Amino acid sequence: PSVEHRQHKGLNNRAENSHQSTRVRERRMRRFKSPGQAQRFLSAFDPIRGHFHPKQHELSTKRYQEELRQRFEDWREIACLKVAA
Known part of the structure; x- marks a missing residue:
């Protein structure tokens, strides 16, 4: 039929794919001692990084x-x- 099946692991999992940007942010936060510290840093750093x-x-x-x-x-x-x- 007209259904496309993608073979790579995880490609068919819409729920996981929708959270990819969240996962990237979580990886960045791992190095910080507290979630608050990470949030303060990332909220200031993200606009600078974009530049x-x-x-x-x-x-x-x-x-x-x-x-x-x-x-x-x-x-x-x-x-x-x-x-x-």
């Missing part, structure tokens, strides 16, 4: 490098960091 991870799959290598260079330059300016000459 340094442009959508690489949508950009050419050259454009990705230019984008990253510009983002780090912006970050140095915001954080008042001096570049070692």
Whole structure:
């Protein structure tokens, strides 16, 4: 019939697949002593992380490098960091 059966383990489990982003976040939280500490750090860190991870799959290598260079330059300016000459 028109039913597609995917062979790889876990691909047919919709419930697990819907929680993948939660699993990634849980893995990050393992290193912290308390859930509160992890939550405070991740709530501050996630927006910063997004700044340094442009959508690489949508950009050419050259454009990705230019984008990253510009983002780090912006970050140095915001954080008042001096570049070692």
